[in-house]
Amino acid sequence: MFQTKRVKPILIFCFVLLIAATLASCTTQREVRILHINDFHGFADGYKPYGSDEIQGGLAELAARADELRAEKPTLFLAAGDMVQGNNWANLFQGKSSIEAMNAMNFDAMVVGNHEFDFGQAILKERIGEANFPVLGANVIGLSTLKPYVMKDLDGLTITVIGVVTGDTPVTTHPKNVTGLQFLPPEDTVTKYVRELRGKSDIVVVLSHLGFSADTDLAKKVDGIDVIVGGHSHTKVEKPALVGKTFIVQAFEHGKVLGVLDLTVENGRIIQASSRLESIKPIGKENKEVAAIVTRYQRQVDAVMNETVGEALADLDGANVRLQETNLGNLVTDVMRNVSGADAAIINGGTIRTSIKQGSIRVSNVYAVVPFDNYIVAIKLTGRQIRDTLEHGVSAIEEEEGRFPQVSGLIFTYDRKGPKGKRVKEVFIAGKPLVADKEYTVATNDFLAAGGDGYKAFGDSVKSSKDYAVIGGAMKGEKLIYSDSGRWLRDVVMDYIKTQQTVSPKVEGRIKEVR
Amino acid sequence: MKVFVNDREVNLITGMTVKHALIAASLIDEIKQGKKVYDEMGHEIGPGGALMEGSKIYVK
Numbered sequence: 001m002f003q004t005k006r007v008k009p010i011l012i013f014c015f016v017l018l019i020a021a022t023l024a025s026c027t028t029q030r031e032v033r034i035l036h037i038n039d040f041h042g043f044a045d046g047y048k049p050y051g052s053d054e055i056q057g058g059l060a061e062l063a064a065r066a067d068e069l070r071a072e073k074p075t076l077f078l079a080a081g082d083m084v085q086g087n088n089w090a091n092l093f094q095g096k097s098s099i100e101a102m103n104a105m106n107f108d109a110m111v112v113g114n115h116e117f118d119f120g121q122a123i124l125k126e127r128i129g130e131a132n133f134p135v136l137g138a139n140v141i142g143l144s145t146l147k148p149y150v151m152k153d154l155d156g157l158t159i160t161v162i163g164v165v166t167g168d169t170p171v172t173t174h175p176k177n178v179t180g181l182q183f184l185p186p187e188d189t190v191t192k193y194v195r196e197l198r199g200k201s202d203i204v205v206v207l208s209h210l211g212f213s214a215d216t217d218l219a220k221k222v223d224g225i226d227v228i229v230g231g232h233s234h235t236k237v238e239k240p241a242l243v244g245k246t247f248i249v250q251a252f253e254h255g256k257v258l259g260v261l262d263l264t265v266e267n268g269r270i271i272q273a274s275s276r277l278e279s280i281k282p283i284g285k286e287n288k289e290v291a292a293i294v295t296r297y298q299r300q301v302d303a304v305m306n307e308t309v310g311e312a313l314a315d316l317d318g319a320n321v322r323l324q325e326t327n328l329g330n331l332v333t334d335v336m337r338n339v340s341g342a343d344a345a346i347i348n349g350g351t352i353r354t355s356i357k358q359g360s361i362r363v364s365n366v367y368a369v370v371p372f373d374n375y376i377v378a379i380k381l382t383g384r385q386i387r388d389t390l391e392h393g394v395s396a397i398e399e400e401e402g403r404f405p406q407v408s409g410l411i412f413t414y415d416r417k418g419p420k421g422k423r424v425k426e427v428f429i430a431g432k433p434l435v436a437d438k439e440y441t442v443a444t445n446d447f448l449a450a451g452g453d454g455y456k457a458f459g460d461s462v463k464s465s466k467d468y469a470v471i472g473g474a475m476k477g478e479k480l481i482y483s484d485s486g487r488w489l490r491d492v493v494m495d496y497i498k499t500q501q502t503v504s505p506k507v508e509g510r511i512k513e514v515r
Numbered sequence: 516m517k518v519f520v521n522d523r524e525v526n527l528i529t530g531m532t533v534k535h536a537l538i539a540a541s542l543i544d545e546i547k548q549g550k551k552v553y554d555e556m557g558h559e560i561g562p563g564g565a566l567m568e569g570s571k572i573y574v575k
Contacts, residue, residue, distance in 0.1 A: 172530035203527030221573045234561030253561040450535035463526040
């Protein structure tokens with residue numbers, strides 16, 4: 001009796017304690033962190049962006065800071081695409097250098113960006129095989145090595161990361177890179193996976209390479225996304241945008257900042273989110289392992305620059321490209337015309353920056369000739385537009401401006417003393433007189449296609465074009481017949497010389513001055 | 516693809532970026548001199564940033 005009297009209150013106390021503990025555990029707040037970068041594009045070393053006197057970025061420093069932040073609380077480290085293409089540090093190794101560094105940085109997941117396809121599907125599969133983390137692409141059909149999502153346990157919380165890439169991918173890379181692939185509308189894909197996975201997850205993250213504006217639309221249209229970690233638009237989102245119940249973040253570009261998103265979760269609900277972008281500068285601590293990878297590949301870049309790719313059997317003239325036809329101008333435009341399959345090629349002489357002496361041609365020589373991050377496009381122009389383009393090209397010959405054209409597949413004569421706009425005389429394409437109303441395909445670089453150096457015809461043609469459609473994984477457009485933003489002109493020219501072994505372009509009378 | 520730079524319409528090939536819009540609007544030199552580019556929401560964007568049909572960007 002006595003014992004029963006004593007035991008009963010103890011039991012009640014224990015029961016109350018158990019209930020309290022259970023309630024307390026139910027309301028336990030958990031803090032997790034998401035670190036993120038996007039659009040790294042192989043900028044392993046810091047650099048001075050346009051208009052800045054300050055060096056920004058540096059992968060080894062970014063890695064060291066990520067290590068510090070990761071040590072503070074349970075963390076996911078995510079990459080929102082375009083990691084393997086862009087700078088020479090990545091391009092010369094087809095992105096292998098980027099993946100090796102990302103492995104050392106212990107990324108948890110990455111989504112493919114449009115530029116991950118730039119080296120072709122076989123290389124992309126190799127890169128995915130080398131990655132110690134899942135590479136996501138839920139809306140890409142036809143590439144089985146891409147995973148639609150990954151589920152991670154973080155301090156007892158189940159976090160699902162779904163990856164989606166822009167449907168514009170087929171128009172931003174060479175069509176052959178996406179042959180056989182289908183890019184489904186991201187909204188449909190995310191809706192499907194959120195429906196399937198929301199109930200099994202505490203937090204649903206969409207790792208997006210769609211761009212900030214598209215991320216905002218996605219958040220408006222699809223319920224159940226907690227966080228969108230974005231890329232593609234290179235947007236510096238200092239504070240998380242909140243659309244409905246979805247937080248959207250993005251960390252600028254080139255590893256110049258590290259995105260830090262801290263989430264407090266209670267009862268499977270995010271009750272607090274704060275984010276910041278931490279500036280990365282090459283003055284802080286380095287992650288030694290990553291620093292060694294950066295340095296090792298940079299040494300290889302330097303070595304590659306000294307490699308001989310072929311031989312010039314004559315001096316290649318890049319000095320007079322603003323004044324007259326030159327053999328180097330002919331070489332570069334011939335390559336562009338051949339690669340794009342266009343009827344003709346026209347570039348501004350300013351594309352070519354220096355000459356190459358007769359003898360061995362090194363990679364660095366080619367890179368010095370065409371140093372800019374330009375790519376080849378080909379657009380349909382009428383004969384009239386071609387004439388206008390050439391007129392513009394010779395309109396400032398007195399000032400030796402960079403607009404003076406270098407051409408392939410066409411011959412023209414001009415009178416430099418004639419009034420501007422009426423200097424071009426005869427024009428022939430494929431040996432036949434230019435027909436004003438006939439359409440021809442003309443290769444150029446993206447700079448001129450955008451209206452650079454005052455060239456307007458390419459933009460006018462694009463403006464008059466019906467928009468493009470992606471059909472069967474390839475771009476089809478009314479006026480645009482070729483665009484390969486994933487391959488710089490310098491690399492195209494280098495590959496051509498490598499294939500040919502020797503080059504001996506000549507001045508052939510493509511551009512003749514008459515009176 | 517039609518986009519707007521400082522409210523001026525420019526036409527670009529789909530897939531072209533902020534850099535191309537600035538070239539088309541003859542504003543690329545302003546960036547080299549230190550001005551920055553912002554989206555409609557006031558976020559800074561990099562020259563390599565993707566654009567969409569109807570994007571509005573501002574050089575400040």
